[in-house]
Amino acid sequence: MNLLEVNNLHTYFDTDAGVIKAVDGVSFSVKAGRTLGIVGESGSGKSVTAMSVIRLLDYPGKIMSGEVLYQGEDLVKVSEARMRSMRGNDISVIFQEPMTSLNPVFKIKKQLNEAIILHQNVSKDEATKISLKMLEAVKLEDPKALIEKYPHQLSGGMRQRVMIAMALACEPSILIADEPTTALDVIIQADILQLMNDLKKDFNTSIIFISHDLGVVSQMADDVIVMINGKVVEQAPIRKLFENPIHPYTRTLISAFLRTDIDTDIDNLQVLDNYEKENEKFDFKNFKELRQADKDWIEIDTDHFVSVNLK
Structure with a gap:
């Protein structure tokens, strides 16, 4: 189909x-x-x-x-x-360079939650749960610690995994x-x-x-x-x-x-x-x-x- x-x-x-x-x-x-x-x-x-x-x-x-x-x-x-x-x-998008897609002045948590709340109309707590679940799905270690970090604190591969998590969060x-x-x-x-x-x-x-x-x-x-x-x-x-x-x-x-x-x-x-x-x-x-x-x-x-x- x-x-x-x-x-x-x-x-x-x-x-x-x-x-x-x-x-x-x-x-x-x-x-x-x-x-x-x-x-x-x-x-x-x-x-x-x-x-x-x-x-x-x-x-x-x-x-x-x-x-x-x-x-x-x-x-x-x-x-x-x-x-x-x-x-x-x-329909969601992953771009070539995650560092230009992620805002350098906000933590990963805020950016993931913002995207989820915008599209799913859920509470902040529920959005955080979804964010942690998605970070785990893209095989990032210790999502609870990672979600409190800024983009520049992550490697290029980790940032791209975050972008994939964000893109797939709304399934x-x-x-x-x-x-x-x-x-x-x-x-x-x-x-x-x-x-x-x-x-x-x-x-x-x-x-x-x-x-x-x-x-x-x-x-x-x-x-x-x-x-x-x-x-x-x-x-x-x-x-x-x-x-x-x-x-x-x-x-x-x-x-x-x-x-x-x-x-x-x-x-x-x-x-x-x-x-x-x-x-x-x-x-x-x-x-x-x-x-x-x-x-x-x-x-x-x-x-x-x-x-x-x-x-």
Whole structure:
């Protein structure tokens, strides 16, 4: 069952330099209990896509058209009051850098309790109980002592666990994780990824996992969409994408990773500049003849779609 459906979403930024089409006709769905990976280079539109879903766009960003259907309700059209009530309760977010998300002048207790009281309308004592329970759920030691600390007294990994606890405190149906491990070292990164996978099962939460790192996405996602220039160029279950990447950009993105399972050197790496050359080899003309009328997609295999557009 699709918990979230995004249909032909367009989000533009009207700047002095012209209109930037950050999200240009993006469509995808998130199934209940599954993780959707959104992968692409910096500037591909993946984060703006996610922020469009919950309408948290920086000025002058604006949703121009499209649908964001959450359990059948179009979030593009609901009132701001309704949207505020859904953020946290139904759809929650973890950002890349927890130190910029947590207020440095308030203790963890105040910040966790504030979020819980805002969305659940409970007393301070009840909010504290929920906060302690969530800190325990994210496997932080001695929650009673930790809750009295300030963000700067915690390590980066601990701060990110606090953010995960805050995001899941209201038991949302969808968790948006925007590059949640990029600012962490690789060992802590692995712990956080495992924690998120465990919590997904414990809380029966769907995840939208945003990353530029296909290696990380391969560990987290059930399904994946590949973005470039504000467009989705390929979408598939994660295994099918790695076994049979079709679009030139997807193939180049995958081949840009260093292979550690073979005896090679750095010259093995492809750079994304080769993308234009790959486009020249790809027979888009035949693909366009196969597509359905008025659609820019063809289905390669079950649930595996590729754009017939070059970019």
